Amino acid sequence: MKLAKIWMRILLLVLGLGAAGLSHAFEDDEACLMCHKYPKMGRIAEDGTRKVYYILPEVFSKTVHRNVPCRDCHSYIKELPHKPVTEGVNCSQECHSVKNPSTGKPFSHKTINDTFQQSVHGRAKIETGLNNDKPYCTTCHTNPLYNPAEKALPQKITDRCNVCHEDSRFVGKWYNHTSRRIREVKRSSKEIVAMCSACHSNKDMVERHQKAAGAEGRSLGRKFPIAIESYSESFHGKVTKYGNTEVANCLDCHASQANYYMSVHDIRPSRDPKSSLSKENRVETCKRCHQAADENYAVLDPHPSSKKDDNLFRYYAEIIYGLVGDAALFGLIGLTAFETVGRRRDGASWFYRNGTSWWRRSKRGRDRIEPSA
Numbered sequence: 001m002k003l004a005k006i007w008m009r010i011l012l013l014v015l016g017l018g019a020a021g022l023s024h025a026f027e028d029d030e031a032c033l034m035c036h037k038y039p040k041m042g043r044i045a046e047d048g049t050r051k052v053y054y055i056l057p058e059v060f061s062k063t064v065h066r067n068v069p070c071r072d073c074h075s076y077i078k079e080l081p082h083k084p085v086t087e088g089v090n091c092s093q094e095c096h097s098v099k100n101p102s103t104g105k106p107f108s109h110k111t112i113n114d115t116f117q118q119s120v121h122g123r124a125k126i127e128t129g130l131n132n133d134k135p136y137c138t139t140c141h142t143n144p145l146y147n148p149a150e151k152a153l154p155q156k157i158t159d160r161c162n163v164c165h166e167d168s169r170f171v172g173k174w175y176n177h178t179s180r181r182i183r184e185v186k187r188s189s190k191e192i193v194a195m196c197s198a199c200h201s202n203k204d205m206v207e208r209h210q211k212a213a214g215a216e217g218r219s220l221g222r223k224f225p226i227a228i229e230s231y232s233e234s235f236h237g238k239v240t241k242y243g244n245t246e247v248a249n250c251l252d253c254h255a256s257q258a259n260y261y262m263s264v265h266d267i268r269p270s271r272d273p274k275s276s277l278s279k280e281n282r283v284e285t286c287k288r289c290h291q292a293a294d295e296n297y298a299v300l301d302p303h304p305s306s307k308k309d310d311n312l313f314r315y316y317a318e319i320i321y322g323l324v325g326d327a328a329l330f331g332l333i334g335l336t337a338f339e340t341v342g343r344r345r346d347g348a349s350w351f352y353r354n355g356t357s358w359w360r361r362s363k364r365g366r367d368r369i370e371p372s373a
């Protein structure tokens, strides 16, 4: 904490220099950037994590939260210069300054948060113990840029809006806001798999939760311990790894497509009737892509594994296939070796001509003569 105070002092000294003359695309009414605009501002925290304290105005002004004043989120900051921060930002609180234009009420992510709390990942911002293993909003979300692929506004479109609206700032703002959704700027299949894998491939996490569930008499899904390795074994997983976007990623199955953006926050175990993978809903989920899918198709295992306790048939099938494969390979190599030795004993030595070898007169009269051309 001492370090924080020294930092504060140094910054206050530097303040007078360089604070003037920067024009921001958003208003810094709370003067946070007076300090926080200096690149490289940051430190290594006590627990070893790297803290980044600078906000680049020209980047922040292109993000989805650029109209939210700093203190609508960092509401725990009451005075300036502020005290060392201990709390975090709570994503479910109400904005003081941004109204939801469709309802007139202060804007908040309450609807998403309410759904999220009912899901298997539901947790509060500050958690301890097992719940701390679950993702919070900020585990999955940063403050994303609006259309990251677009370096500038597409003038062809905005000119058309400007014809009526006259104010290009108004148009720019609404163009970005809606086009991001119309263009479906979202995670790729690979990114989704990486996001879920970050936790679900963590053996320690899995063990902790299985133990706890056992102690509480709860059951976790059959595939819970092997969700990631088995998905990578599946057809879907293998081709997703090579960049295919047509096959199913985690959310194509574990979230309903009917209301996708809400449903990704409502992931439930397959034993829950509300899950898109429950007995009742599974056929429909496969059907979206496998149009002819029926009950029989839906029992195909999207998390195939040949572990003994997961699938006894696959376990033995794999052993038998392995043996058969080894035997065939061994036989082939053995046969080639025998043949080679036999031919050498016949006196035929290796020589390459017309695409083949071994054509020689034999000492023992067993000629392998070049066919007459």
Ligand code: HEC
Binding pocket: 003, 004, 007, 008, 011, 012, 030, 031, 032, 033, 034, 035, 036, 043, 051, 053, 070, 071, 074, 077, 080, 081, 082, 084, 085
């Ligand atoms: C007088 C300069 C100054 C001003 C103005 C200022 N800050 Fe800070 N802020 C700092 C310094 C210095 C730190 C680093 C403190 C530390 O090392 O713990 C910091 C840290 C932070 C942190 C990170 C704390 C953490 O450890 O996670 C947040 C969040 C923050 N400030 C938000 C704001 C907001 C929001 C405003 C505007 C309302 C603001 N600051 C205004 C100097 C300032």
Ligand code: HEC
Binding pocket: 032, 033, 036, 050, 051, 052, 053, 054, 055, 060, 065, 068, 069, 070, 071, 072, 073, 074, 087, 088, 089, 138
């Ligand atoms: C939409 C909400 C939101 C807005 C608006 C926002 N922040 Fe943050 N900020 C966060 C979140 C979330 C974190 C991550 C730390 C946490 O969870 O508390 C964060 C972290 C920070 C940090 C610390 C980084 C770290 O590594 O801990 C600083 C400094 C900061 N913000 C400053 C600002 C300033 C200055 C502004 C205004 C220009 C601003 N923030 C606007 C949500 C917001």
Ligand code: HEC
Binding pocket: 091, 109, 112, 113, 116, 121, 135, 136, 137, 138, 139, 140, 141, 180, 181, 185, 186, 187, 261, 264, 265
């Ligand atoms: C497990 C990861 C995860 C968690 C946790 C999570 N989200 Fe999401 N969220 C997503 C995904 C995936 C999408 C779909 C868009 C995409 O793929 O980027 C999304 C979309 C959104 C959208 C729609 C964005 C848009 O442009 O239409 C909002 C808003 C949102 N999340 C807010 C939240 C809030 C608030 C929380 C916490 C209560 C939260 N999310 C928790 C993964 C997550």
Ligand code: HEC
Binding pocket: 157, 158, 160, 161, 162, 163, 164, 165, 171, 174, 175
């Ligand atoms: C032909 C003229 C015209 C064009 C072109 C036009 N608008 Fe509009 N826009 C209007 C009028 C008139 C209203 C208000 C009346 C209404 O709601 O229909 C409006 C309302 C809006 C509103 C709602 C504002 C509010 O606060 O309620 C937004 C946002 C908007 N337009 C964005 C755009 C964008 C972005 C484009 C270009 C893609 C565009 N408009 C093109 C005439 C136009």
Ligand code: HEC
Binding pocket: 120, 121, 133, 134, 135, 136, 139, 192, 195, 196, 197, 198, 199, 200, 205, 209, 213, 219, 220, 221, 222, 224, 250, 251, 254, 267, 268, 269, 270
């Ligand atoms: C930050 C870590 C984290 C991330 C990221 C994460 N999960 Fe989880 N998930 C967990 C934890 C922890 C549990 C166990 C909850 C419990 O003990 O009941 C869980 C439980 C689940 C369950 C239910 C398991 C059961 O048998 O009850 C499903 C299904 C699930 N997650 C799917 C996903 C998908 C799909 C994604 C990617 C969109 C994802 N998770 C991202 C940590 C995470």
Ligand code: HEC
Binding pocket: 193, 196, 197, 200, 220, 221, 222, 223, 224, 227, 228, 231, 236, 248, 249, 250, 251, 252, 253, 254, 268, 269, 270, 271, 277, 302, 303
């Ligand atoms: C093709 C659809 C599909 C895809 C893709 C898929 N899953 Fe599953 N997942 C299922 C089904 C069906 C079950 C239930 C299997 C059972 O218990 O027999 C399941 C079970 C699980 C479970 C155990 C809890 C439960 O709900 O029974 C977790 C955790 C899980 N999946 C996570 C993931 C993650 C993470 C990914 C992406 C890496 C993923 N799944 C990809 C269909 C899918």
Ligand code: HEC
Binding pocket: 235, 236, 246, 247, 248, 249, 252, 253, 282, 285, 286, 287, 288, 289, 290, 297, 298, 299, 300, 301, 302
């Ligand atoms: C997002 C779309 C999508 C969803 C949802 C989906 N799949 Fe697939 N899956 C594909 C595509 C594309 C292929 C490639 C082969 C094909 O077209 O049949 C494939 C291939 C497969 C294969 C291997 C090839 C084959 O046809 O035998 C199996 C098995 C499979 N899926 C099972 C399922 C099951 C079971 C479900 C539902 C739990 C499901 N899939 C949900 C897109 C999807």
